Amino acid sequence: MHVPGKLLVLAALVALPAAGCGAASSRDRDGVAATPATVRASPVAVLGTSVALTPARAQVRLALRQPDGVDPPVARTARLVLAEGVAWHGGDAPTCSLRTLRSAGPGGCPRGAIVGSGEAIGVADAAKTVGRIVVVNGGPDDVYLATTVRNPVYVKTVVPGRLTAPPGGGLQIDLAFPPDLQTIAGVPLGLQQLRLSIIRGRALTVAACPAGGRWPYRASVAFADGTAARRSGAATCRDA
Known part of the structure; x- marks a missing residue:
């Protein structure tokens, strides 16, 4: 799929429609969850x-923080939506199934299918858990x-992401965190931070930066308790 002149994030962390993001109401292929338009707001801040x-x-960096005395909630899905400026040409670059x-x-x-890296940080029973990410x-x-993930137990898994063109234009990525990243060694895992770094190249291209060097974006995370946290901001852009 070519989505001309639009943007993505992936990272992680790392799950939002234009109006928000919530617990999955249906499931697309590869396990990527669709989300309803309205959900309860989470006390967690993005x-x-x-x-x-x-x-x-x-x-891309996503950081979550819960109020004092509140356990970190389990993230099920995440979504990042960005306005025009970036295009995904995954079909024009080496791929991996x-x-x-x-x-x-x-x-x-294939070596060319590796397009980035990242890190996810979570908390399981007060213990810090770090997941190393390869973006493919x-x-x-x-x-x-x-x-x-190597601590508290070894986990090797894949978070599938779906790229689509949302209503009104732009590019979004939806991430669905698999069960083995929601619970580790029988303990719920609360996502705290997701960082992704994606190479600008054949798969991800960026048009000239807009005047002022900023593009709007929206981010959200949906949690296992049916709530969601959202944030809007401006992406910075630098051509040189």
């Missing part, structure tokens, strides 16, 4: 969120976050 487009990469990625890991994919091009409509 803080420290940023999107920066540099000459070499698109960098979800089946290959799950069976052989990123090492089994899945084709015209798909991006995959191959994620490895």
Whole structure:
């Protein structure tokens, strides 16, 4: 799929329609969840969120913070929507299938299909959990976050991402966190931070930055308790 002149994030972290994001009401292929338009607001704040487009990469950071005395909620899906300025040409670059990625890991994919990296940080029973991410091009409509966690137990999984053109224009990525990243060793895992860095190249292209060097974006995360946290901001853009 080519979505001309629009933007994505993936990262992670890392799950939003134009009006928001919520618990999954249906499930698309590869396990990517569709979300209803209205959900209850979460007490969790989406803080420290940023999107920066540099000459070499698109960098995304999503940080969550819950009130004192509230356990970090389990994230099920995340979504980032950005306005025009970026296009995804996954079909024009080397790709890796979800089946290959799950069976052989990123090492089994063509080298050119590796389009970025990242990190997800969560809390499981007060213990910090870090997931290392390899961003993989899945084709015209798909991006995959191959994620490895080594503490408190070893987990190797894939977060599928779907790229679509939302109503009104733009580009969005929907991430669906699999069950093995929602609970680790029988303990609920609360997402606290997701960072992604995606290479600007054949798969992800960026048009000239707008006057003022900023594009609007919307981000949201839907949690297992049926609530969602949202944030709007401005992505920075630098051509040189």
